[in-house]
Amino acid sequence: MTETDPTESPWRQRSRRLVYQNAWVSVLHDEVDRPDGRPGIYGVIHFQNHAVAIVALDDRNRVALVGQWRYTIDAYSWELPEGGVPPDETPLVGAQRELREETGLHAGQWREIARIAVSNSVTDELGTIFLATDLEQGDASPDGTEDLRLRWVDFAEALAMIDDGRITDLLTIGALERVGRLRR
Amino acid sequence: MTETDPTESPWRQRSRRLVYQNAWVSVLHDEVDRPDGRPGIYGVIHFQNHAVAIVALDDRNRVALVGQWRYTIDAYSWELPEGGVPPDETPLVGAQRELREETGLHAGQWREIARIAVSNSVTDELGTIFLATDLEQGDASPDGTEDLRLRWVDFAEALAMIDDGRITDLLTIGALERVGRLRR
Numbered sequence: 001m002t003e004t005d006p007t008e009s010p011w012r013q014r015s016r017r018l019v020y021q022n023a024w025v026s027v028l029h030d031e032v033d034r035p036d037g038r039p040g041i042y043g044v045i046h047f048q049n050h051a052v053a054i055v056a057l058d059d060r061n062r063v064a065l066v067g068q069w070r071y072t073i074d075a076y077s078w079e080l081p082e083g084g085v086p087p088d089e090t091p092l093v094g095a096q097r098e099l100r101e102e103t104g105l106h107a108g109q110w111r112e113i114a115r116i117a118v119s120n121s122v123t124d125e126l127g128t129i130f131l132a133t134d135l136e137q138g139d140a141s142p143d144g145t146e147d148l149r150l151r152w153v154d155f156a157e158a159l160a161m162i163d164d165g166r167i168t169d170l171l172t173i174g175a176l177e178r179v180g181r182l183r184r
Numbered sequence: 185m186t187e188t189d190p191t192e193s194p195w196r197q198r199s200r201r202l203v204y205q206n207a208w209v210s211v212l213h214d215e216v217d218r219p220d221g222r223p224g225i226y227g228v229i230h231f232q233n234h235a236v237a238i239v240a241l242d243d244r245n246r247v248a249l250v251g252q253w254r255y256t257i258d259a260y261s262w263e264l265p266e267g268g269v270p271p272d273e274t275p276l277v278g279a280q281r282e283l284r285e286e287t288g289l290h291a292g293q294w295r296e297i298a299r300i301a302v303s304n305s306v307t308d309e310l311g312t313i314f315l316a317t318d319l320e321q322g323d324a325s326p327d328g329t330e331d332l333r334l335r336w337v338d339f340a341e342a343l344a345m346i347d348d349g350r351i352t353d354l355l356t357i358g359a360l361e362r363v364g365r366l367r368r
Contacts, residue, residue: 005260009253010331019204020211022227025306027204027211035253035331043206044256045229047306069193070304071216072228076189077304084305114346116354119303120254120261121268122209122231127354147194147219162298162362170300170311174354177361178346 010035011042024048024084044124049084051118051127052095053171055179056081056105058135063158063176064103067149078151078161079169080176081105091128099132101141103150108134113178118171129175131182155180194219195226208232208268228308233268235302235311236279237355239363240265240289242319247342247360248287251333262335262345263353264360265289275312283316285325287334292318297362302355313359315366339364 012033020027026046034040056064063080070077081102085094092110099105111131118125142148153161158176161167167176196217204211212228240248247264254261265286269278276294283289295315302309326332337345342360345351351360 005251006253007260009255009258011253011255020213020227022213022225025227025229027229029204029206032255034329036329040329041206042255043204043209045209045211045306051303051305067189069190069195069219070301071193071195071226072304072306072308073301073310074193075301076191077301082305114357115349115352116357117254117257117259117261117352118354119235119307119309120256120353121235121266122229122256123303123307124256125303126257145218145220145224159365165299168299168301169304170302170354170358173298173300174358174361177358177365180365181343181361 014039043122045122047084047123047125049086050091050094051082051125051171052085052091052098053080053082053127053129053175054095054099054132055113055130055175056099056103056107056132056135057155058152061155062152063155064105065151065153065158066102067151068147077169078167079172082171092130095128095130095132100138101143102148104138104140105132106136106138107132108136113182114174116174127171129171129178131179198223227306229306231268231307231309233270234275234278235266235309235355236269236275236282237264237266237311237313237359238279238283238316239297239314239359240283240287240291240316240319241339242336245339246336247339248289249335249337249342250286251335252331261353262351263356266355276314279312279314279316284322285327286332288322288324289316290320290322291316292320297366298358300358311355313355313362315363
């Protein structure tokens with residue numbers, strides 16, 4: 001049925017104004033005509049980087065999780081290694097770099113398992129999820145905004161952490177649940 | 185191991201300035217001390233509403249998907265019924281309202297299957313995913329920003345839509361993959 005999907009936007013952009021910008025996002029205030037033809041506004045959060053998340057699985061079926069305090073939600077969070085990939089880097093190369101920086105891991109095998117829109121009601125954040133296997137441990141080198149702990153958990157335990165609410169990060173949940181199905 | 189998670193933020197907020205606000209988000213520019221003690225900035229996208237997504241499953245094992253053009257990513261997107269729940273409404277009541285508005289469906293059974301942080305690097309958007317069953321069809325009443333199509337697909341076909349990239353919305357991917365596992 002997707003062949004009959006609309007190919008043109010029912011939204012019309014009347015004007016666009018940059019209201020905020022930093023190294024990670026810019027905020028755009030648009031005046032628009034809505035799908036019903038009436039005037040409205042849309043605030044779009046534009047992400048400068050492409051999100052990547054990596055399910056790094058070792059040969060004992062354990063997955064690498066990183067723990068860090070998330071400033072935005074003011075809570076500690078156990079997540080997959082994740083990061084932002086700038087436009088001049090491919091998602092794969094960026095994922096390899098992020099995994100190395102956050103965990104010190106190198107992976108011999110990389111498989112792309114989803115391309116995603118992270119939160120499309122208000123942001124344009126796109127991302128790619130990878131499964132990384134054939135792992136080798138090296139040294140980590142997190143940046144100054146990161147205070148990370150690395151933890152290896154059985155894949156089944158990682159799923160249990162979703163079930164009981166110890167993992168709340170949606171990217172981590174989507175990636176782990178998806179890898180769980182693909183590996184069955 | 186979570187009992188040893190830090191209980192205090194390694195971040196320190198020095199100042200906070202509201203740089204933009206609309207009905208859906210406000211944008212806060214903070215001066216901070218980073219986890220390594222050095223000065224930095226953090227732009228936080230605060231969501232006014234709590235996100236909900238509903239996996240509505242009928243007695244023939246079909247799931248309700250809604251198609252709409254997403255202004256942010258300028259693309260057509262097939263997703264679960266989703267919406268924003270204001271602070272004066274509980275996530276469950278908001279999910280029931282969103283499902284009714286977007287699809288006309290009433291559900292006799294509601295089960296919460298995850299509480300999530302949607303995109304915690306830059307936003308504080310929290311959400312709840314529900315499984316809704318025992319469905320009854322009524323009339324839909326989408327708002328003016330929505331131009332929705334409703335489609336019933338076999339649950340296995342919905343998973344296939346993730347596999348081949350026809351579904352990219354992360355909330356939809358996480359919820360469908362998760363329900364797939366919980367129902368096995």
